[in-house]
Amino acid sequence: MIDILIPAGVMGGLGLALAAALLAAAKKFYVYEDPRIGQVEEMLPGANCGGCGKAGCKAFAEALVAGEDGNCPVASAETMAAIAQVLGKELGNTEPVVAHVMCEGLKSSATFNGLYHGITDCRAAHLIGQVDRVCSYGCIGLGTCVEACAFDAMEIYNGVCRVIPENCVACGKCVEVCPRDLIVLLPKGRQVFVPCKSLDVGKVTTRACEIGCIGCKKCVKVCPSDAIEFENNLARIIPEKCTQCFECVEACPRDLIKVRDLAEFFITEDDLKAGLDSIAKATWQARAAEKAKAAQAAGGEAPEIAAKRAKFEKALADARAKAEADPEYAKKLPKIEEGFLKKLTELGPAPDAEPTDPELAARRAKIEQALAAARAKAEADPEYAKKFPKIEQGFLNKLAALDPSSKAAEHKYEEEQS
Amino acid sequence: MSGHGLTFRRGGTHPPENKGLCDAASYTVLPTPAELLVAMSQHLGAPARTLVKNRDEVEAGQLIGESSAFISANIHAPVKGTIKGLDMAHIGPVNSPAVTIKTDQSAPPVPEYEREPKPLDLAAWEKDAILARIKETGIVGMGGATFPTHVKLSPPPGAKLDVLVLNGAECEPYLTADDCLMRNHPVQVLEGTRAIMKACGIDRAVIGIEDNKPEAYQTLSSAAEGLGGIEIVRCRTRYPQGAEKQLIEATVGRKVAPGNLPFTVGVVVQNVATTAAIYEALTAGQPLTRRIISVTGRGVNRPQNVMAPVGTSVAELLEYCGGPKDDLAAVVMGGPMMGRATSDLNEPTAKGTSGVLFLTKDELVIREEDPCLRCGRCVSDCPMGLVPTELMSLAMQGRFEEATDALDCVECGTCAFVCPSNRRLVQWIRLAKWELGRMRRRAQMKQKETEAKAAKS
Numbered sequence: 001m002i003d004i005l006i007p008a009g010v011m012g013g014l015g016l017a018l019a020a021a022l023l024a025a026a027k028k029f030y031v032y033e034d035p036r037i038g039q040v041e042e043m044l045p046g047a048n049c050g051g052c053g054k055a056g057c058k059a060f061a062e063a064l065v066a067g068e069d070g071n072c073p074v075a076s077a078e079t080m081a082a083i084a085q086v087l088g089k090e091l092g093n094t095e096p097v098v099a100h101v102m103c104e105g106l107k108s109s110a111t112f113n114g115l116y117h118g119i120t121d122c123r124a125a126h127l128i129g130q131v132d133r134v135c136s137y138g139c140i141g142l143g144t145c146v147e148a149c150a151f152d153a154m155e156i157y158n159g160v161c162r163v164i165p166e167n168c169v170a171c172g173k174c175v176e177v178c179p180r181d182l183i184v185l186l187p188k189g190r191q192v193f194v195p196c197k198s199l200d201v202g203k204v205t206t207r208a209c210e211i212g213c214i215g216c217k218k219c220v221k222v223c224p225s226d227a228i229e230f231e232n233n234l235a236r237i238i239p240e241k242c243t244q245c246f247e248c249v250e251a252c253p254r255d256l257i258k259v260r261d262l263a264e265f266f267i268t269e270d271d272l273k274a275g276l277d278s279i280a281k282a283t284w285q286a287r288a289a290e291k292a293k294a295a296q297a298a299g300g301e302a303p304e305i306a307a308k309r310a311k312f313e314k315a316l317a318d319a320r321a322k323a324e325a326d327p328e329y330a331k332k333l334p335k336i337e338e339g340f341l342k343k344l345t346e347l348g349p350a351p352d353a354e355p356t357d358p359e360l361a362a363r364r365a366k367i368e369q370a371l372a373a374a375r376a377k378a379e380a381d382p383e384y385a386k387k388f389p390k391i392e393q394g395f396l397n398k399l400a401a402l403d404p405s406s407k408a409a410e411h412k413y414e415e416e417q418s
Numbered sequence: 419m420s421g422h423g424l425t426f427r428r429g430g431t432h433p434p435e436n437k438g439l440c441d442a443a444s445y446t447v448l449p450t451p452a453e454l455l456v457a458m459s460q461h462l463g464a465p466a467r468t469l470v471k472n473r474d475e476v477e478a479g480q481l482i483g484e485s486s487a488f489i490s491a492n493i494h495a496p497v498k499g500t501i502k503g504l505d506m507a508h509i510g511p512v513n514s515p516a517v518t519i520k521t522d523q524s525a526p527p528v529p530e531y532e533r534e535p536k537p538l539d540l541a542a543w544e545k546d547a548i549l550a551r552i553k554e555t556g557i558v559g560m561g562g563a564t565f566p567t568h569v570k571l572s573p574p575p576g577a578k579l580d581v582l583v584l585n586g587a588e589c590e591p592y593l594t595a596d597d598c599l600m601r602n603h604p605v606q607v608l609e610g611t612r613a614i615m616k617a618c619g620i621d622r623a624v625i626g627i628e629d630n631k632p633e634a635y636q637t638l639s640s641a642a643e644g645l646g647g648i649e650i651v652r653c654r655t656r657y658p659q660g661a662e663k664q665l666i667e668a669t670v671g672r673k674v675a676p677g678n679l680p681f682t683v684g685v686v687v688q689n690v691a692t693t694a695a696i697y698e699a700l701t702a703g704q705p706l707t708r709r710i711i712s713v714t715g716r717g718v719n720r721p722q723n724v725m726a727p728v729g730t731s732v733a734e735l736l737e738y739c740g741g742p743k744d745d746l747a748a749v750v751m752g753g754p755m756m757g758r759a760t761s762d763l764n765e766p767t768a769k770g771t772s773g774v775l776f777l778t779k780d781e782l783v784i785r786e787e788d789p790c791l792r793c794g795r796c797v798s799d800c801p802m803g804l805v806p807t808e809l810m811s812l813a814m815q816g817r818f819e820e821a822t823d824a825l826d827c828v829e830c831g832t833c834a835f836v837c838p839s840n841r842r843l844v845q846w847i848r849l850a851k852w853e854l855g856r857m858r859r860r861a862q863m864k865q866k867e868t869e870a871k872a873a874k875s
Contacts, residue, residue, distance in 0.1 A: 114761025117784050119842045124849040129510040130761050136508040179511075199513065200506050 036086055037065050043083050045074045049150055051171030064091075073097065074169035097170045097185040098262050099153070099163045103139040104195045107159035109210040110135060126179035134208035137198040139182055145174035165262060190261045192242050192249065194219075199232040211256045219248035219257060224307065309347050316340040323389060330389045334375055337392075364399065371395040424626075425654040426664040429801035431832050433591050433657055433755065435630060440714035442594035442601060442633070445723035448738055450497050450527040452520070454729030456482065457507035459514030460768035461558040462565045463489030468515055474501045478525065479705050482517060485553070491566045491769075492556035496707035496727030498525035507766055510751075510758050516766070519729065528708040528727045531603045531694060538609040538700060540616050548617040548700065555699040556769075557706045561585055561660065561689035562752060564770035567696070570688075571617055573681040580684045582615055582623040583669050584693065586638070587653060587660040589628060590753025593773040595712040596690050598723040600627070600634035603694055604641035610693030611648055613700055618686055623648045625690070626669040628655040657755065658830035662687045664801055676802070676826045691772070706769055713739045717746035717776035726767060733763040735774055748782045750775040755831040788839035796833035796843055802826050806833035806843045813850040818857065824850040 040061040048056040051073040054063055063070060064087060072080065077096065084091045114132045118124060122144040125131045131140055139160035146154045146161060153167035154174055175183045182197055194213055198205050202214030215233035227241035228248060249257045323330040371392065378388035459465035466483030476482060476495040483493030499521040507516035553568035573579060588596040600607055611623050627635045629652045639650045653659055653668050663674045665687060672683040680687055691709060698704040707728055714721040719740030726735060732749060736742060750757040753773055796806040804823050812821040824847050833843040
């Protein structure tokens with residue numbers, strides 16, 4: 001009997017002693033960990049992608065609990081809201097973003113002039129220079145970003161990489177790896193943007209790519225809200241200022257400026273051909289209808305059109321004033337003037353223009369015809385072109401005299417009539 | 419004069435020379451091209467700041483780009499003309515601001531080097547005045563690295579320099595531009611050498627010439643007779659003898675430790691073409707706006723050495739040299755070992771362009787890459803004592819932070835040249851170097867941001 005009791009007692013005693021030691025150690029070395037850290041970590045996606053800027057999900061959870069602000073690019077808005085609830089505070093900017101490639105030089109639009117034999121890595125190819133296409137700024141298309149993406153959200157499509165938005169969690173890995181800084185994170189939802197990074201002058205860009213930005217500044221001129229900045233031959237739309245009026249989309253001669261729902265969209269050949277894509281088209285039409293309706297209701301011009309008219313008229317007056325001061329510029333004036341006048345006619349007749357009497361209209365038409373003929377002659381004959389600004393001014397003065405809104409002109413007209 | 423067969427000890431190779439294609443006995447002056455695209459970044463460091471506007475008239479030698487940082491260089495207009503546009507020049511991965519100059523065809527082309535040069539009156543030149551003139555005239559290392567010369571000749575305080583090593587090795591196959599310069603203009607080279615010696619307070623100079631250039635060796639040796647302190651030494655032809663550290667070891671027998679610069683062993687290295695440019699800068703105030711370029715390879719009809727203004731397009735050189743042959747397959751800026759292929763014939767030449775190669779399909783061996791055999795040839799032949807195959811594996815796996823050895827690589831291309839499996843070793847190592855640089859820049863930026871944040875709060 002004793003033979004059994006002794007080992008049982010020894011083992012039991014040993015167990016008790018060790019348990020006591022463990023208990024003491026646990027008490028002595030106890031470290032308090034905020035239970036919320038575990039909770040938050042559970043709620044996070046666990047991808048450990050590093051998109052938040054921390055080493056992993058655990059580190060991010062610790063930072064959040066410690067009171068830092070931050071956003072998990074992978075987690076949905078609901079998850080972040082739930083986490084905010086656990087933490088009992090507002091979390092900073094949780095606007096969801098998505099990666100987008102700012103180059104659309106597909107095989108069909110970019111010009112190719114070489115064969116690349118090196119290793120399949122965009123960074124290595126970039127170090128050589130232009131690789132196989134003429135553009136030195138565009139996508140190289142060897143797929144280093146595709147390899148870097150842990151979420152299968154990138155692929156090579158027809159020579160350039162594109163983002164698959166439903167997979168993209170905006171971790172920023174591709175942004176980091178791209179040697180040409182072509183990938184940017186843009187807010188999800190509809191965006192107007194210029195998918196080009198070329199700083200070349202227009203002449204060179206035209207050689208390199210069918211759609212690249214040639215720096216014509218048309219978009220800058222038409223933008224009513226100053227949302228387009230222009231630097232080094234490249235336009236960039238500032239998302240915060242853009243009101244999505246699509247004036248620039250219409251104006252872009254290269255069909256480069258795009259309106260897209262970045263949460264749904266990725267480029268295809270058809271989109272490139274279509275120019276304005278479907279969202280833009282529908283919105284554009286709706287907007288035009290709305291404008292017309294508003295104009296009708298007000299019995300006058302829609303404010304945008306009036307603003308545009310005022311802008312063009314001012315620009316025209318400025319150009320004329322400049323031409324008077326600068327003979328060099330005066331040579332070019334007729335063309336510039338023509339452009340502005342064309343634009344003004346496109347806007348339709350000014351609503352305050354009173355119905356003119358037929359005689360007046362006939363005279364106006366006659367002068368305008370003569371002016372057009374003179375202009376044509378000036379284009380053909382450089383000698384005549386030198387004199388042309390003066391001649392033109394004469395015609396324009398006559399036209400202004402015909403303007404019935406000017407009282408003095410009316411008076412003069414009456415005098416002439418009598 | 420010193421003995422034969424001097425060379426560096428570790429690694430290296432001897433690729434087929436092909437120097438006979440491009441005659442080094444003489445050179446011709448390119449008629450001024452109708453347009454020049456002069457890049458503001460023709461040197462290592464920050465691009466110069468453009469000083470001219472569109473439609474400005476410029477004179478030959480007028481300053482058009484101003485050095486914008488400590489490591490930067492001035493840019494001058496090579497010939498008389500009108501600025502036609504402010505463009506971008508694409509020189510490899512560098513997209514640099516540039517100006518297009520519509521040249522005045524009635525004005526004389528860039529001048530040849532003086533045929534009967536006078537010795538330099540060095541007594542009239544103060545040390546600082548020489549350095550200032552070098553900086554003013556925008557002289558950079560013309561061997562290819564294009565490091566601003568005035569910076570290189572001003573070592574950090576405390577460094578004691580006692581030998582000037584001049585690189586006349588021209589170890590790159592095909593190229594004969596330096597050979598041509600040494601044979602035609604030995605006085606400029608030697609007088610420029612004396613100027614550098616004075617500027618650095620050195621009384622010994624060693625010019626290393628490989629033994630495949632006996633004429634250059636002879637010409638310089640006889641011209642150097644009576645000039646104290648300048649030695650001409652013959653080196654055994656071996657690639658990459660023209661690399662700074664290898665040349666120092668070959669000529670003066672000193673070893674520069676990895677990660678260190680030559681001044682740590684009391685040496686400063688310059689290319690022979692740079693010395694000739696310095697001579698001209700001191701005598702005539704001529705800025706660095708032209709150089710001898712070897713236009714060679716079997717893909718061009720009349721390979722030759724051409725004196726061309728910077729900003730000349732590759733197409734212009736090709737046309738001048740008789741146009742392409744039918745089997746032209748690649749255009750390489752620089753030599754075949756370290757040069758960079760270009761697909762753009764509009765690419766302009768720059769201060770560091772020592773050659774433009776037009777290679778045929780036969781010369782351009784493009785082979786499929788095979789798996790690494792672990793034969794170790796890249797290791798035994800690497801002149802820098804690196805393990806290229808391991809650096810390549812690390813780069814392939816994206817483990818750049820472990821590949822810091824890559825920073826010692828001079829990208830000479832020996833490993834890729836000797837690899838029996840045709841691995842693109844240098845390209846991977848170059849990628850690792852670039853990534854390490856980018857990581858460093860990003861870390862610096864991040865640190866600055868956190869510092870700014872901390873300063874705010």
